[in-house]
Amino acid sequence: MRIAVCDDDETAVSFLRGLIESYPKQGLCVDGYSSGEELLGAGRIYDMIFLDIDMKGIDGIETARRIRAHDRKVKIVYVTSYKEYAGRAFSVHAFGYLLKPVKQEKVWKQVEDAMLWQEEAPEVKQVEFTTAEGLVRLSVDAIYYFEYQNRRIFIKTKDAIHEMRGKISDIAGKMAQYGFSVPHKSFVVNLYHVKNIRGYEILMMNGEWIPLSQKQAVQFKEKLSLYLADKMR
Template sequence: MRCIIADDEFPSREELKYFITEFSNLEVVKEFENGLDVLKFMENEHIDVAFLDINMPGLNGVGVAKLLNRINNKIKIIFITAYKEYAVEAFEIHAFDYLLKPYSEERILSCLKRLKSSNEKTDIKDSDNINTVIEKITIIDQGKMYLIDADEIYYIEAHGKVVKVFTKNGEFISKNKISDIMEKLNKEKFYKCHRSYIVNLDKVKEVIPWFNCTYVLKLKDIGKEVPVSRQNIKNFRKLINM
């Protein structure tokens, strides 16, 4: 199983990583000091277990857990904190466990044993298929990161290193490369019609012939147009049965 550790205290991360490495088959894929970096990473990665400190800068562990559950409701959340008062809220969002600092070796080993047992009961075929297609995408608005449904996206446009996501409610910035986003989107719905554009085919209102035998796609609701490059014409015609 793949896991992450999010804790702004380095000694705490090192201690937990030691127990995980020595006494479990978990692979620590990445470590984080704040919640926003966790969300960015999770948009393009599949993780089975997340160890989350509750008090972190940017976005606390409870907020991160709620958003992670929306991305992948099968992820196991384990809170790591020095504060008992968050326990009720943690289990309201179906946390797998709640570990108090300073860590008890017995308590950590018990948690790791439960994780192993839980994983053995999981159907292998189902776990292999988890999160192959993302249903959420991370955007940035006024310096804050949010998750939106992929279905809300009309198109995505790349300007150099800046990637913009267009919805009915406006345009937003994504920190991910357009190629990385495309790898995770549903290929039956989203099409990379140009090296700088991804379009949601469900949002296309009209296909307009353009110069050099290319097309421009007019989108519903937002009045925007997206080009189809010459290199993609043949595949695009097949895709829409032209």
């Protein structure tokens, strides 16, 4: 298991590396970095990254966003002195969040959880849809949102847009169990891909903006908060 530690305080890097390397199980390879630029410039793939948020230059949030652009699987654990950063950490799908000064048992717990996650290899959830091109089976994580337009439902995924007939309300009911919610009468959004909310607009991870109706705003934000809290656990 390849692990990176990134903090602009070299003492903190050395201390955290020591805690990780003292983990009882074998098979851990730990690298240290003193800045987000150094970590990004290394061009290495890691299974897990312990990342400080408040760093000089590129901070931890922006570093994670750049990593997420090409690696959705790496488990990012934020290590910071500031509790108020927790909300921002959710936007890049953090695996965990530790407050300084970190304690050995909490670091070991993060490593243990990550190793168990790898061993269990959770199955990819897929859903079938009858589209204009026929029966299509899509990975839940690949779907950004559904949009109802001109009596058609359009499924926006990472790689394509699929068209189908039906009611958007039926899609909302079908996809609720997979972490989808309704921000507007014409949309069903995958909460996994929500990056931020600004006013009555939702910024998705792919850079698109989705409208958030005033009527749905409170309920949608509550569902997003519950979803993110569940992910953090």
